[in-house]
Amino acid sequence: MTDTIQAPQMPQLNAPAPSFDAPSTHGQQTLDAYKGQWLILFSHPADFTPVCTTEFIAFAKKQDDFAARNTALLGLSIDSHYSHIAWMLNIKEKFGTEIKFPIIADLSMTVARDYGMIQPGASDTSAVRATFIIDPQGVLRAMVYYPMVAGRSIDEIHRLLVALQTADENKCAMPENWxxxxxxxxxxxxxxxxxxxxxxxxxxxxxxxFSTRQL
Structure with a gap:
């Protein structure tokens, strides 16, 4: 009898995002606490790794731009609370960038599993580079998965957020690279x-x- 690999549970677009209640570098974090604003929830494989460090620096440098769009940032990995704190301090010391947004310590992998961040084809012991855009009503509007070896474009995540917000406000859709x-x-x-x-x-x-218009 052969073992079967269980497919990861996947959240659904335009459905309520999976709820969570998890510890972080900024205290306990819940999805309900972000009602009324947009949320970028993103996972990374591990603290103190080069690719993840570049991503966190880029998110930190873009944080004010996200905040201007009523959007909070929330990181996550399966590392401990203390590892997160040490890594944040290291990034500030070595790279001159302060990480001001919370990072969830998901040691139980509960949040990672609920959001499909654990991908057995890539890793069953750490979260892949997954990014979720959740709207002010707690609805999952977009999700993007990157492999372990390639870093995300934070500019693209911001562009996607702006496109979603603009589409909602104007009842329209966006062409390629809008x-x-x-x-x-x-x-x-x-x-x-x-x-x-x-x-x-x-x-x-x-x-x-096929028709277009200017806003």
């Missing part, structure tokens, strides 16, 4: 009559299904 100031995608007509009328609605229309 940035503020670029044209947005107008929702596609849902009926033949609406499709025929689209050309006269004042948008930049290439065809009935």
């Amino acid at each position: 940035k503020p100031g670029d044209a947005v995608i107008v929702p596609t007509p849902a009926t033949p009559e609406a499709a025929l009328a689209r050309a006269d609605e004042g948008y930049n229309t290439v065809d009935w299904y």
